[in-house]
Amino acid sequence: MADKTAVEPRRDRRHARHQATKREILDAAWKMVRDAGVNALSLRALARVVDMEPQSLYTYFDSKHSVYDHLFADGNRELLARFDRLEVSDDRRRALDAVARLFVTFAAEDQARYELLFLRTIPDFEPSPESYAIAVEVFKRGRSILTDVGLRTLEDFDLWTAVVSGLSSQQLANDPGGDRYIRLIDNAVAMFSEHVFGR
């Protein structure tokens, strides 16, 4: 009798929790990371949100780093998808502008995601080969768009990424939520294409 009443509610909670699948956990993790910063992710707090015990998360993820790894993959997949959706103009300037705008916007949208994907800010975290492969894919896709546009040498490409990532990081650091550096994209693209293509 006493046993039964003690076990009953546990079973109920089981059912409630059971729907908290991998995807839901990751979504909750995204929310936490966005609200409090990449390094403020806590497995225990995460478990609380998805109504689990912290140890149960280990059914879905090998470790905290594994959670980060999945977020890393998520972010890169999203970026890759946007690149795929992008229709590249024949006009050089227009194409460059679109790519820059795509990237800077992507960065400005979500500071945490930017940190996770492009800055090594979590101690000892390194993406798994599978996740890193997606990042490489993103890189290749970006690179191929730019070579199509006429950006041939690695030097020019590096200079391009420097400019675009510079705008992104400055936007996030000095004017998060605003458009102080986003407004400069036009100007920056003009500067860049004048330099490498002449005017």
Next chain:
Amino acid sequence: MADKTAVEPRRDRRHARHQATKREILDAAWKMVRDAGVNALSLRALARVVDMEPQSLYTYFDSKHSVYDHLFADGNRELLARFDRLEVSDDRRRALDAVARLFVTFAAEDQARYELLFLRTIPDFEPSPESYAIAVEVFKRGRSILTDVGLRTLEDFDLWTAVVSGLSSQQLANDPGGDRYIRLIDNAVAMFSEHVFGR
């Protein structure tokens, strides 16, 4: 008797520890941060290095954030000193090149310091007014050098910082310890000054 032998070594250690002053603690903190990343700093490990109990650190610092705050101030002071030591050439291109080189080198030297000063990577950390004042001083100094060179508008200045910080962050992220992006400084400065000054 038993009491005395138990107390004796404690007194000896006291003397040994006593030389671990604020400066020494901060130096040790710099080393830890450089070796393991900004977010891997641990007060307990730090105390171990300077041969103290963790609680004793609170004699010198109000909190872990306060340690970060002092590091933040340290870094900005160093950068400010370098700006002061810099002799600005009359030649525009040369001057810009020197400033860019100064900054990118400073960034490339020490990833942890760069994160600490220019990226908001530590959860909830915000520099104290006193430390932030030094950062503002650095900003002013950089800005004044550039206006002297003929960079008048805020837009141009923002574009400049974007390019320079872009080179820095790319250097750290994609080729730490190397010079893949440092080599581009010449090129980048040419691009920038052609754009804002004409050629």
Next chain:
DNA sequence: GCGATACTCCTGACACTGTTCGGAAAACTG
């Protein structure tokens, strides 16, 4: 339908973290 197997989840525990409190020893001040 039944037994074995796999999956999911939890209890308990360990070593670690930053931090607070209260007290003791040492250093400095009059």
Next chain:
DNA sequence: CAGTTTTCCGAACAGTGTCAGGAGTATCGC
């Protein structure tokens, strides 16, 4: 020498990621 201030530590609290072991549930082969 007495009194005050500075420096340090022992004990403890709430938080962290993680592991081991054991339940309950779902699924598969028979």
